[in-house]
Amino acid sequence: MRLAFTIRRYNPELDTDPHDETYRLDVARGTTVLDALLRIKNEQDGRLTFRYSCRSAICGSCSMTINGGEKLACRTSVRKEWAQHGGITVEPLRNLPVLKDLSVDMGSFWGKVRAIEPWLRDNDRQPAAAVTMVVGGSRFHNVDACIMCGACVAACTVHEVDKGFLGPAALAKAYRFVADTRESGLARTDRLAVLQGPAGMWDCTRCNFCVEVCPKDVQPMEAIIRLRRESIEAGYDDTGGARHIVGFRDLVARFGRLNEALMPLKVIGWSLRKFLRVLPLGIRMLLKGKVPNPLHKPIGDPRSIRDLLKR
Amino acid sequence: MTLRYALYPGCAAKVATPELFQSTMAVIGRLGIEVTELTASSCCGAGVVGEADPDGALALSARTFAQAERLGRDIMTICGTCQGVMGGANRKLKSDPALLVRVNRLLQPEGLAYRGTVQVKHLLWIVVREVGLDKLTDEVQVTLGDLKIAPFYGCYMLRPSGDLGFDDPEHPDSLDKVIRAVGAEPVDYGGKIKCCGFPIILEKEDIALAMNGANLKEAKDGGADAMVTPCPLCHMSLDIYQERAGRKIGANLNLPVLHLPQMLGLAMGIPAEDLGVQRHLVSVDPFLEKMEERKIERNKEKGQL
Numbered sequence: 377m378r379l380a381f382t383i384r385r386y387n388p389e390l391d392t393d394p395h396d397e398t399y400r401l402d403v404a405r406g407t408t409v410l411d412a413l414l415r416i417k418n419e420q421d422g423r424l425t426f427r428y429s430c431r432s433a434i435c436g437s438c439s440m441t442i443n444g445g446e447k448l449a450c451r452t453s454v455r456k457e458w459a460q461h462g463g464i465t466v467e468p469l470r471n472l473p474v475l476k477d478l479s480v481d482m483g484s485f486w487g488k489v490r491a492i493e494p495w496l497r498d499n500d501r502q503p504a505a506a507v508t509m510v511v512g513g514s515r516f517h518n519v520d521a522c523i524m525c526g527a528c529v530a531a532c533t534v535h536e537v538d539k540g541f542l543g544p545a546a547l548a549k550a551y552r553f554v555a556d557t558r559e560s561g562l563a564r565t566d567r568l569a570v571l572q573g574p575a576g577m578w579d580c581t582r583c584n585f586c587v588e589v590c591p592k593d594v595q596p597m598e599a600i601i602r603l604r605r606e607s608i609e610a611g612y613d614d615t616g617g618a619r620h621i622v623g624f625r626d627l628v629a630r631f632g633r634l635n636e637a638l639m640p641l642k643v644i645g646w647s648l649r650k651f652l653r654v655l656p657l658g659i660r661m662l663l664k665g666k667v668p669n670p671l672h673k674p675i676g677d678p679r680s681i682r683d684l685l686k687r
Numbered sequence: 688m689t690l691r692y693a694l695y696p697g698c699a700a701k702v703a704t705p706e707l708f709q710s711t712m713a714v715i716g717r718l719g720i721e722v723t724e725l726t727a728s729s730c731c732g733a734g735v736v737g738e739a740d741p742d743g744a745l746a747l748s749a750r751t752f753a754q755a756e757r758l759g760r761d762i763m764t765i766c767g768t769c770q771g772v773m774g775g776a777n778r779k780l781k782s783d784p785a786l787l788v789r790v791n792r793l794l795q796p797e798g799l800a801y802r803g804t805v806q807v808k809h810l811l812w813i814v815v816r817e818v819g820l821d822k823l824t825d826e827v828q829v830t831l832g833d834l835k836i837a838p839f840y841g842c843y844m845l846r847p848s849g850d851l852g853f854d855d856p857e858h859p860d861s862l863d864k865v866i867r868a869v870g871a872e873p874v875d876y877g878g879k880i881k882c883c884g885f886p887i888i889l890e891k892e893d894i895a896l897a898m899n900g901a902n903l904k905e906a907k908d909g910g911a912d913a914m915v916t917p918c919p920l921c922h923m924s925l926d927i928y929q930e931r932a933g934r935k936i937g938a939n940l941n942l943p944v945l946h947l948p949q950m951l952g953l954a955m956g957i958p959a960e961d962l963g964v965q966r967h968l969v970s971v972d973p974f975l976e977k978m979e980e981r982k983i984e985r986n987k988e989k990g991q992l
Binding site: 443444445460461533534536537538541578579580581582583584585587588601604605608615616617619620621622624625628632633634635636637639640643644653654657660661664665666667668675677680681683684685 | 698699701702703704705726727728729730732733734735736737738739740743746747750793794796797842843845846847848855856857858881882884885886887889890891892894895897898901927928931965966967968
């Protein structure tokens with residue numbers, strides 16, 4: 377089967393802008409995108425640059441954008457892509473600086489993983505003393521399966537607009553250590569405290585892109601949600617994000633439905649500056665009939681819903 | 688054939704975007720859909736309750752499913768977020784018998800139990816799969832002609848695709864097809880599958896506006912005369928916060944944003960005010976004027992013939 381591959385090319389020493397080039401290749405059943413790239417490099421254009429190593433979906437080196445989605449080239453079937461999309465386009469990971477062709481600079485990615493201190497430590501930031509732990513089950517909720525391929529960060533919609541955001545991979549890794557019982561309780565709360573700030577766990581919008589693209593089913597967003605839950609339970613409940621969750625649950629418990637008149641007040645807390653920020657929109661919504669009576673009647677029997685959420 | 692559903696309105700359509708409920712009720716009869724509203728249903732939890740209390744959030748959904756089960760009907764949602772949350776909850780409850788038992792225990796005091804027989808479907812999916820695009824096209828009275836409408840799917844309608852199983856999460860086309868079926872042209876742009884920023888808009892407004900503004904601008908640059916979304920939370924972000932998003936990214940956006948049933952209703956010739964478009968913060972008038980111009984041109988053509 378002879379197929380066309382459209383590949384995004386960019387050599388910063390020669391090109392002002394990235395451009396696409398098309399290569400035609402006879403491919404046999406079972407060919408992966410990485411196989412095809414290697415053949416194109418060997419048979420047609422030796423300058424084509426991409427990163428790869430294990431060819432077995434273990435090293436995480438060959439993640440790239442294939443037909444618009446972040447995938448590992450080594451485990452992406454050419455035929456399946458062709459059948460689903462009617463063509464094959466290969467581009468570098470999005471939202472990371474391109475070094476050359478399909479290779480991106482992973483420096484910021486590694487910097488963020490290092491920033492969460494991905495090793496067992498005690499509360500004085502020293503490595504923890506050796507304590508054994510019974511391993512198994514779903515203690516880390518599959519976060520330890522992460523191969524650091526960067527697909528989740530490339531796809532993250534918050535990272536796209538805020539490159540400082542720690543991002544799904546690093547936050548999921550942070551959760552893995554928060555969930556590790558070999559660290560002391562103090563080390564754990566220290567980790568949670570650090571992640572309350574800007575660019576931390578509360579910046580995630582729950583868009584689910586990271587869950588969708590992860591080749592190892594790590595579900596980074598679920599790990600971020602667990603970090604948030606752990607934070608609230610540990611008493612870090614004064615961020616806008618924590619107030620949003622606790623306030624939302626309280627309103628649903630009280631009224632059965634979300635009371636959208638009171639919700640903003642729950643999130644902004646007692647900040648006059650934030651109140652004045654929300655007020656003009658509130659007034660405009662009121663004039664358009666979009667603000668409910670804040671004291672509206674609960675739906676059905678509110679006790680039943682309160683009981684569901686009271687624990 | 689009449690399609691019968693239990694309508695789960697969700698919170699937004701009852702409160703902050705009442706025009707969604709109004710326009711839904713205005714169009715479903717024409718599509719052969721008959722609904723009984725689940726008036727005693729609660730909030731679905733919107734993915735927020737589950738952050739603090741996963742079982743409690745599942746119980747909210749299970750309670751609604753049990754109510755629909757009593758009616759012997761599947762559920763129709765009109766909110767993308769409700770669809771994503773409840774669809775995900777339904778999959779979990781159906782695939783894990785022990786979880787279903789645990790959650791049903793929470794419902795016991797109210798005398799409810801969910802047996803796992805209900806399906807949850809968004810209006811968009813019902814229109815595409817069950818009503819059929821031909822039937823929709825038959826109902827179109829006003830051809831939108833060359834007007835370009837940008838689809839905005841919303842995260843919860845697409846991801847995680849394993850829970851939803853309707854559209855291709857990278858290249859969805861259901862909403863594009865509906866735009867074509869009502870005679871308009873869909874705008875193809877990368878932002879159509881991205882996030883509107885709504886879940887963090889109150890606490891992280893700068894980030895949310897940057898996301899929101901980028902999507903609106905991309906649609907506008909693609910020639911969109913309007914945007915359409917199946918999710919009222921996206922609508923709130925894209926409409927209510929649009930002016931701020933424009934200021935944030937330094938662009939004049941001014942792009943009317945329609946709820947899915949509003950677009951259907953306009954194409955069916957239902958008066959705009961009966962679809963609640965006057966409640967939007969970004970005026971829909973420029974879009975309505977373009978529709979009117981096309982009507983006049985068409986009448987002129989007919990006159991010449």
